[in-house]
Amino acid sequence: MATEPRTGSGTQTDALPFFRPGGSYVDQKLLRRQHLTEKTVGYLLLACAIVSVLTTIGIVVVLLAQAVNFFADVSIVDFLTGTTWTALFQNQQQWGVLPLVSATLMVTLLSMLVAMPIGLMSAIFLSEYASPRTRAVLKPVLELLAGIPTIIYGFFALTFITPSILKVVWPQTSVYNVLAASIAVGIMIVPLIASLSEDAIRSVPSAMREGAYALGATKLEVSTRIIVPAALSGIVASFMLAASRAVGETMIVALAAGSKAQMVTNPLQPGETMTGYIVQVVSGDAARGSTIYYSLFAVGLLLFVMTLALNIFSHWFVRRFREEYE
Amino acid sequence: MSSPPILPKSTSLSDIGNLSRRQRIASIGKVVFLAATLLAVAALAVLLWYIFQRGWGWLSWGLLTNPPSRKPEKAGLSIAISGTLWIISLTLLVAFPMGVASAIFLEEYAPKNRWTRLLQINISNLAGVPSVVYGLLGLGIFVQWLDLGRVVLAGALTMALLSLPVIIISSQEALKAIPWSLREAAYGVGATRWQVTASHVLPAAVPGILTGVILAVSRAIGETAPLLVAGAAGFVTSKPSGFMDSYTTIPIQLYNWMSRPQTEFRDLAAAGIIVLLVLLISMNLIAIIVRQRFSSRTRW
Numbered sequence: 039m040a041t042e043p044r045t046g047s048g049t050q051t052d053a054l055p056f057f058r059p060g061g062s063y064v065d066q067k068l069l070r071r072q073h074l075t076e077k078t079v080g081y082l083l084l085a086c087a088i089v090s091v092l093t094t095i096g097i098v099v100v101l102l103a104q105a106v107n108f109f110a111d112v113s114i115v116d117f118l119t120g121t122t123w124t125a126l127f128q129n130q131q132q133w134g135v136l137p138l139v140s141a142t143l144m145v146t147l148l149s150m151l152v153a154m155p156i157g158l159m160s161a162i163f164l165s166e167y168a169s170p171r172t173r174a175v176l177k178p179v180l181e182l183l184a185g186i187p188t189i190i191y192g193f194f195a196l197t198f199i200t201p202s203i204l205k206v207v208w209p210q211t212s213v214y215n216v217l218a219a220s221i222a223v224g225i226m227i228v229p230l231i232a233s234l235s236e237d238a239i240r241s242v243p244s245a246m247r248e249g250a251y252a253l254g255a256t257k258l259e260v261s262t263r264i265i266v267p268a269a270l271s272g273i274v275a276s277f278m279l280a281a282s283r284a285v286g287e288t289m290i291v292a293l294a295a296g297s298k299a300q301m302v303t304n305p306l307q308p309g310e311t312m313t314g315y316i317v318q319v320v321s322g323d324a325a326r327g328s329t330i331y332y333s334l335f336a337v338g339l340l341l342f343v344m345t346l347a348l349n350i351f352s353h354w355f356v357r358r359f360r361e362e363y364e
Numbered sequence: 365m366s367s368p369p370i371l372p373k374s375t376s377l378s379d380i381g382n383l384s385r386r387q388r389i390a391s392i393g394k395v396v397f398l399a400a401t402l403l404a405v406a407a408l409a410v411l412l413w414y415i416f417q418r419g420w421g422w423l424s425w426g427l428l429t430n431p432p433s434r435k436p437e438k439a440g441l442s443i444a445i446s447g448t449l450w451i452i453s454l455t456l457l458v459a460f461p462m463g464v465a466s467a468i469f470l471e472e473y474a475p476k477n478r479w480t481r482l483l484q485i486n487i488s489n490l491a492g493v494p495s496v497v498y499g500l501l502g503l504g505i506f507v508q509w510l511d512l513g514r515v516v517l518a519g520a521l522t523m524a525l526l527s528l529p530v531i532i533i534s535s536q537e538a539l540k541a542i543p544w545s546l547r548e549a550a551y552g553v554g555a556t557r558w559q560v561t562a563s564h565v566l567p568a569a570v571p572g573i574l575t576g577v578i579l580a581v582s583r584a585i586g587e588t589a590p591l592l593v594a595g596a597a598g599f600v601t602s603k604p605s606g607f608m609d610s611y612t613t614i615p616i617q618l619y620n621w622m623s624r625p626q627t628e629f630r631d632l633a634a635a636g637i638i639v640l641l642v643l644l645i646s647m648n649l650i651a652i653i654v655r656q657r658f659s660s661r662t663r664w
Contacts, residue, residue: 072556079558083473086465090487090532093525097497100504159400167394168401176401183408185579185648187586189615190415190637193622197630198414225407232404256386258393279492286494288589289615293622313496313589320499320593321623326508334593338500342493349492353485 101342104335111329117336123299125315125330126322133333135340137299141309142344144302145220145291146284152224153280157231158266158273164232165239166261177233184229192293195222200294208306214296217305222290227280234279238272239265271359278352282345292317312341415641419634427635431601432617436628441636444617446603447516447596448585451613454520455527455584460577462524463531467573470532471539472561491529498526499593507595514595517607522594523587527580534576538569571658578651582644588615614640 109117112133120134160180164173199218204211211217242265250260266273296308297318310318316334324330430440466487474480502522512518542565550560596616604611612620614636621633 076556076558080469080473083465083469086462087469087474087483089462090466090490090528091483093490093501093528094486096505096525097493097501100501100509101497104504156400156404159397160404163397163401167397176405179405179408180401183404185582185644186408186411187588187615187640187644189586189588189619189622190411190640193618193630193633193637194411194414196622197418198410225404225411228404228407254383256390258390259386261393261397282492283494286496288494288496289619292589293619313494316496316500317589317592320503335500335504338497342497345492345494345497346489349489353488 097342101335101339104332105339108329108332108336111332112336121301123310123315125299125319125333131329135312135337137301138310138312138315138337139340141216141291141295141299141302141314142285142311142341144216144305144309145223145287145295145311146281148217148220148305149223149227149284150277150281152221153227153231153284154277156224157228157276157280158235160228160232161235161239161273162261162266165236166257166265180229180232183225184233186226187289188226188287189289189293191222191226192219192290195219195290195294204306211306212296212308214294214298214308215306216295216302216309219291219293219295220305222294223284223287226287226290227283230283231276231280234276235269235273238269238276241272242268268361271356271361274359275352275356278348278355282348282352285348286313286341286345288313288317312337316341412641415634415637418631419636419638422631422635423638427632427639432599432612432620436626436632439621439629439632441614441617441639443600443603444612444614447600447611448613450516450604450611451520451523451591452581452585454516454607455523456577456581458521458524459527459531459580463528463577463580464535464573466528466532467535467539468561468566471536472557472565487529487532491533494589495526495587496589496593498522499590501525502590502594512608514597514610515608516604516611519591519594519596519611519613520607522590523584526587526590527584530580530583531577534580535569535573538572538576539565541572542568571655575651575655578647578654582647582651585647586615586640586644588613588619591616592619614643 117133117135119136120132121136122132122134123137124130124132160176164177168176195218196214199221200211200213200215204215204218246264246268247260250264255264291311291314295311295314297310297314298308299310299315300307302309315337319330319334324334426438427440428445429442430438431443433439470480470484470487474483499522502518502525506512506518506521507514510518546564546568547560550564555563591613595610596612597610599620600610600612602609618633618636618640621629621636624630
């Protein structure tokens with residue numbers, strides 16, 4: 039690109055600086071202009087990067103400021119320990135968040151039960167067993183699962199999983215139930231676990247595999263006793279991230295799990311998660327400035343704290359327990 | 365190697381000797397792993413089969429050109445489609461330059477110190493924040509505090525903040541893939557940092573950056589929850605014609621249909637899902653084509 043061997047900016051100067059009598063070898067004006075450009079661009083780029091910091095600050099400030107309004111009306115102890123949530127009953131509102139939390143945890147637990155074995159076993163299959171050709175077909179298919187909008191999974195759970203699978207097995211299943219939503223969330227997070235675990239498994243050096251094979255181990259023994267333990271930190275981190283995704287998943291539970299806030303003990307019954315409650319309120323018309331409006335942000339704050347804790351824990355886990363090879 | 369490999373703990377001597385048994389177990393293991401993978405693939409197949417067989421009969425031009433209606437036969441996605449186009453183009457306009465600029469800052473400009481590391485951790489944490497929380501952010505800041513109301517601008521800014529970390533991270537990956545020798549060659553002939561970035565690094569990173577942006581956009585098209593919270597309206601009768609108009613998007617229109625009890629509306633929703641899927645798949649195909657066209661040209 040730069041054909042001139044001088045300062046290389048491509049801008050033409052009047053005379054070659056080399057022949058200016060008594061002058062410097064460097065074009066000072068050009069240098070100053072370049073310096074100015076450098077500084078301006080640097081600050082512009084920094085300003086863009088700062089936006090992401092402002093986003094974080096914005097999230098924390100908005101959630102806290104509005105939650106404070108909520109806690110002016112409701113005691114924080116009642117909120118965190120109460121087991122009755124009747125936000126939408128006009129005259130007898132009770133604000134115990136535990137029913138929402140119980141549904142969220144139930145969905146997370148059940149969806150992880152679906153996704154952990156399938157995701158991890160797919161990861162092992164793709165990295166240890168599959169031929170390059172099989173892998174080239176299967177991996178994009180799994181990634182396709184991750185690209186499907188969650189509202190489609192919600193529709194699938196509500197209109198297929200519940201009536202065509204769960205009702206057949208357990209006739210007493212309600213139309214809206216936690217289990218169908220959990221299965222759909224589970225399918226949704228399989229690719230996340232599979233691809234992150236596969237990355238962890240692939241970063242195990244092949245010398246370890248070969249060493250085990252040389253000692254006469256079978257492929258299964260190598261996979262389950264050498265590879266998986268060696269990649270454990272990455273695998274657990276992928277589980278954490280997937281759990282955090284399940285906690286924050288919104289449209290699937292809003293469509294399929296129902297909007298009845300109750301302590302969830304039976305997954306065949308309806309239950310309302312924290313995210314489900316947020317959708318329920320914004321789908322109606324909560325007056326700005328009412329306690330119900332502020333409760334959105336209190337529930338959102340709790341949700342944010344839970345997912346953030348899982349994310350931070352996952353990063354910490356990788357740093358703490360990663361086996362460094364070579 | 366810093367630590368010894370984890371030794372198999374439960375292997376007893378008698379077990380080691382029994383080779384045929386161990387091989388039999390190993391062959392069962394392979395089948396189980398394959399079955400798990402195929403189960404995930406089967407879930408996808410059943411999902412697609414179900415959506416198509418339910419929605420196929422409801423596909424028509426009217427679905428694309430009709431406004432929403434109380435009668436399922438007359439209801440269509442036209443207003444939602446134009447809402448999605450408005451939101452997505454505005455989101456892209458904000459998030460694309462900003463995301464790429466942040467990535468350039470982090471990869472090419474920022475000194476390797478504590479602040480940069482904090483910035484990086486902050487971005488990866490933002491990528492893990494549930495999308496519904498971004499909706500609350502948009503509701504609190506754009507709709508309420510700046511008092512924009514439930515309009516296109518508020519929704520698009522919310523989506524821009526949501527897509528930003530994804531675009532930053534994928535653009536960073538694209539920039540990281542450019543070898544240092546390219547930069548050093550440019551520095552060596554006296555180019556300034558910005559000259560190196562703008563004329564050498566960025567052009568080489570374009571395919572990677574574009575792929576990431578297209579994937580981020582296709583994710584944004586399917587997002588429902590943040591816009592539901594930050595103010596898309598359930599029932600809009602006219603297309604938005606400016607930043608300050610109310611709007612609805614395809615997924616929100618679909619959610620509206622799905623939550624009605626009549627089966628006709630659910631059939632219609634299935635047909636709408638096909639439209640949405642076709643849109644997303646074509647965007648992903650574009651991403652793949654972009655990646656392959658450009659990357660076949662350069663080999664580092």
